[in-house]
Amino acid sequence: xxxxxxxxxxxxxxLQQFRRKRVVxxxxxxxxxxxxxxxxxxxxxxxxxxxxxxxxxxxxxxCHPVSVIKEAEELAADAFGASHSFLMVGGTTSxxxxxxxxxxxxxxxxxxxxxxxxxxxxxLVLCGAIPVYIDPKVDKNLGIPLGMEIEDLKEAMNKHPxxxxxxxxxxxxxxxxxxxxxxxxIAHEHNMLVLVDEAHGTHFxxxxxxxxxxxxxxxxxxxxxxxxxxxxLTQSSLLLLGENVNASYVEQIINxxxxxxxxxxxxxxxxxxxxxxxxxxxxxxxxxxRMAQYAREEINAIGGYYAYGAELINGNSIYDFDVTKLxxxxxxxxxxxxxxxxxxxxxxxxxxxxxxxxxxxAYISIGDRIQDIERLVGALADIKRLxxxxxxNIFMAEYIxxxxxxxxxxxxxxxxxxxxIKETEGKICGEFVMCYPPGIPIxxxxxxxxxxxxxxxxxxxxxGCSMQGPESEDISRLNVLKEDF
Amino acid sequence: MNFWFxxxxxxxxxxxxxxxKHLFSETSDFQRIDVFDSLEFGKxxxxxxxxxxxxxxxxxxxxxxxxxxxxxxxxxxxxxxxGGGDGGVARELSYYEEIEQIDVVEPDKLxxxxxxxxxxxxxxxxxDSRVNIYYEDGLKFLRSKxxxxxxxxxxxxxxxxxxxxxxxxxxxGSCYKALHDDGIMVYQHGSPFFxxxxxxxxxxxxxxxxxxxxxxxxxxxxxxxPSGYWLFGFASKKxxxxxxxxxxxxxxxxxxxxxxxxxxxxxxxxxxxxxEDLLIExxx
Numbered sequence: 001x002x003x004x005x006x007x008x009x010x011x012x013x014x015l016q017q018f019r020r021k022r023v024v025x026x027x028x029x030x031x032x033x034x035x036x037x038x039x040x041x042x043x044x045x046x047x048x049x050x051x052x053x054x055x056x057x058x059x060x061x062x063c064h065p066v067s068v069i070k071e072a073e074e075l076a077a078d079a080f081g082a083s084h085s086f087l088m089v090g091g092t093t094s095x096x097x098x099x100x101x102x103x104x105x106x107x108x109x110x111x112x113x114x115x116x117x118x119x120x121x122x123x124l125v126l127c128g129a130i131p132v133y134i135d136p137k138v139d140k141n142l143g144i145p146l147g148m149e150i151e152d153l154k155e156a157m158n159k160h161p162x163x164x165x166x167x168x169x170x171x172x173x174x175x176x177x178x179x180x181x182x183x184x185x186i187a188h189e190h191n192m193l194v195l196v197d198e199a200h201g202t203h204f205x206x207x208x209x210x211x212x213x214x215x216x217x218x219x220x221x222x223x224x225x226x227x228x229x230x231x232x233l234t235q236s237s238l239l240l241l242g243e244n245v246n247a248s249y250v251e252q253i254i255n256x257x258x259x260x261x262x263x264x265x266x267x268x269x270x271x272x273x274x275x276x277x278x279x280x281x282x283x284x285x286x287x288x289x290r291m292a293q294y295a296r297e298e299i300n301a302i303g304g305y306y307a308y309g310a311e312l313i314n315g316n317s318i319y320d321f322d323v324t325k326l327x328x329x330x331x332x333x334x335x336x337x338x339x340x341x342x343x344x345x346x347x348x349x350x351x352x353x354x355x356x357x358x359x360x361x362a363y364i365s366i367g368d369r370i371q372d373i374e375r376l377v378g379a380l381a382d383i384k385r386l387x388x389x390x391x392x393n394i395f396m397a398e399y400i401x402x403x404x405x406x407x408x409x410x411x412x413x414x415x416x417x418x419x420x421i422k423e424t425e426g427k428i429c430g431e432f433v434m435c436y437p438p439g440i441p442i443x444x445x446x447x448x449x450x451x452x453x454x455x456x457x458x459x460x461x462x463x464g465c466s467m468q469g470p471e472s473e474d475i476s477r478l479n480v481l482k483e484d485f
Numbered sequence: 486m487n488f489w490f491x492x493x494x495x496x497x498x499x500x501x502x503x504x505x506k507h508l509f510s511e512t513s514d515f516q517r518i519d520v521f522d523s524l525e526f527g528k529x530x531x532x533x534x535x536x537x538x539x540x541x542x543x544x545x546x547x548x549x550x551x552x553x554x555x556x557x558x559x560x561x562x563x564x565x566x567x568g569g570g571d572g573g574v575a576r577e578l579s580y581y582e583e584i585e586q587i588d589v590v591e592p593d594k595l596x597x598x599x600x601x602x603x604x605x606x607x608x609x610x611x612x613d614s615r616v617n618i619y620y621e622d623g624l625k626f627l628r629s630k631x632x633x634x635x636x637x638x639x640x641x642x643x644x645x646x647x648x649x650x651x652x653x654x655x656x657x658g659s660c661y662k663a664l665h666d667d668g669i670m671v672y673q674h675g676s677p678f679f680x681x682x683x684x685x686x687x688x689x690x691x692x693x694x695x696x697x698x699x700x701x702x703x704x705x706x707x708x709x710x711p712s713g714y715w716l717f718g719f720a721s722k723k724x725x726x727x728x729x730x731x732x733x734x735x736x737x738x739x740x741x742x743x744x745x746x747x748x749x750x751x752x753x754x755x756x757x758x759x760x761e762d763l764l765i766e767x768x769x
Contacts, residue, residue, distance in 0.1 A: 298625070298628075302628070347654055348653060348654050348655055349653065349654075370622070371515075371592075371622060371624075371649070371650055372650075374622045374624040374625050374650055375624060375649075375650040375653060375655060377624075377625070377628065378624040378625075378627070378628060378650065378653070378655035378656065378659055379653070379654070379655040381628050381655070381659065382654065382655040382658035382659060385658060385662060386658065
């Protein structure tokens with residue numbers, strides 16, 4: 001990384017110069033620097049609406065960058081150790097979809113973890129590729145899905161040597177990392193591209209003490225949520241490319257679905273955040289890691305909570321752990337994570353990232369202060385004092401290998417009928433059935449419904465698992481495809 | 486020379502004090518602290534541009550937050566003061582012989598140092614041999630304390646600043662846990678007059694009322710506070726602020742005060758209708 005060059009923020013600078021010129025706008029957007037919408041100016045401020053402008057020569061064009069946006073993308077590529085980068089304005093969903101659409105065509109196979117984000121499945125609906133799922137191992141105590149194991153990938157490759165790519169979630173929402181370097185090595189030996197959903201790992205690029213990043217591991221593409229740990233505005237994201245990927249083809253793919261009116265608020269926020277990360281990221285994330293570690297120690301000292309960290313590492317499905325993540329197992333005080341999540345918001349005015357059946361996740365970032373950490377810890381201590389209940393054991397759903405017979409695209413567009421679940425054996429499922437914990441689908445669109453699966457759904461329901469996805473909320477019926485494949 | 490300090494009490498109201506001299510300005514990890522000398526209020530200290538106290542009116546505040554609970558609780562031995570780095574509260578507490586221990590928890594050492602230099606009349610309170618100062622976050626300090634104190638005084642004034650954690654449900658809950666079965670907590674309750682302060686004031690009562698069996702509010706007139714009108718909260722596990730007031734016992738102590746009297750004690754709990762109404766709304 002060239003630190004001297006990283007001091008520049010070309011889009012930011014171009015916007016400032018543009019503002020000083022006081023150009024009279026006879027172009028879109030029609031609010032004309034906010035004059036046509038005073039309420040919006042009151043809400044967002046004059047500076048903000050003043051740079052909500054259209055693409056034009058001095059500000060470049062996101063669809064085919066040649067000047068300041070191109071420079072900003074080159075700087076981002078340099079900062080993240082990538083061969084090429086794209087500024088993305090449709091969220092990390094658009095980055096994930098661009099990766100998949102670039103790697104696969106209709107009928108191609110792609111290897112994915114079963115608990116892949118829905119943005120990836122939606123990309124398969126768009127392009128007609130065939131998913132090959134890998135069972136993410138689950139931590140039975142915590143009820144969370146883990147990383148991708150080497151042996152599982154090898155097995156999937158042997159069964160499907162014609163797959164064109166693999167997709168890895170790294171890190172997971174909970175901070176679990178896979179052995180990315182080895183996964184890349186094996187995939188490349190089999191001529192498969194490696195795509196990494198790195199939505200929760202922007203910070204990996206800016207600290208030596210954090211897990212290996214996708215570009216460092218040699219991955220071919222990575223989707224990076226700059227708006228999560230990177231500090232940019234919501235909906236802004238980066239797509240990073242390695243050296244084996246054709247950037248102009250990826251640009252064409254992006255332009256299939258991307259807006260032709262890219263927001264300069266989003267692009268400038270990416271530009272400025274990239275500069276901050278390059279210049280100050282290391283110290284910022286060291287501070288974040290210290291705060292998270294402090295919070296873990298204090299929460300564990302309360303008793304009854306388990307704020308887990310690097311001690312989970314097992315060399316395989318938990319190859320590494322992102323210590324900036326603060327996930328806490330809450331079931332030992334007799335409360336589900338979602339109950340603690342609701343109490344924190346309703347009773348203590350604290351909004352955390354999420355709560356699941358057994359855990360909560362508090363997002364710690366460069367914007368946090370130690371006094372706020374004290375509030376979170378204090379609230380957890382108070383919740384234990386006031387609301388704890390006897391511990392109840394919970395049932396953990398098991399993994400059933402799916403049989404994919406129709407592509408997500410065929411299943412999405414295929415005609416469907418609703419049947420009582422008992423009559424669906426042998427049919428092809430038209431919807432998702434997710435079971436929490438640990439939040440891994442039992443069925444996805446295009447998969448055969450077997451007797452084993454029907455029995456398992458009934459069994460898991462009886463055991464109190466939370467089932468989500470199907471139109472019929474009590475899962476008494478399922479939508480299945482009319483047609484056979 | 487025309488040199489004025491101004492503090493916005495709302496977007497449309499400001500209080501200004503003519504300044505003789507700007508004595509000190511420095512920013513700690515927590516706040517920017519300034520000390521000014523003025524003709525009308527003497528020396529005063531500000532945090533991020535808001536007056537914390539002045540030489541002229543600090544007696545009101547320090548007396549009201551200490552003597553009200555001390556005249557109610559029959560035997561206070563151990564007191565915790567959260568904030569209070571200036572020493573004014575500790576000074577008032579030091580007049581009571583039965584108190585054995587005064588723990589003062591102030592996160593910002595710079596504030597203590599500044600007060601020692603510029604406000605020796607307050608800071609002398611911290612010299613008492615019964616006082617221990619802890620430079621720590623109040624919430625953190627409280628977390629490990631159970632059934633330890635007779636009285637907790639929350640001396641922090643700004644519910645929206647760096648001490649926001651001391652006006653939360655978790656704080657009141659931690660105080661409840663740290664108090665003995667007959668313990669009392671008093672705290673700054675803000676000013677209910679201006680619309681934008683009203684919700685904070687309501688929220689404080691809502692939280693304290695639900696954390697303690699007895700929760701009453703009392704008032705004082707403090708010129709440098711927004712609208713010059715200030716409330717305090719009295720939250721208690723056992724003693725009622727009026728029914729359990731032992732006026733004779735307190736008067737026999739012969740403590741020299743400028744604001745507090747046992748007559749005023751009773752009056753301070755008699756609130757204006759609009760304040761009473763908003764508190765009752767939060768109780769239901």
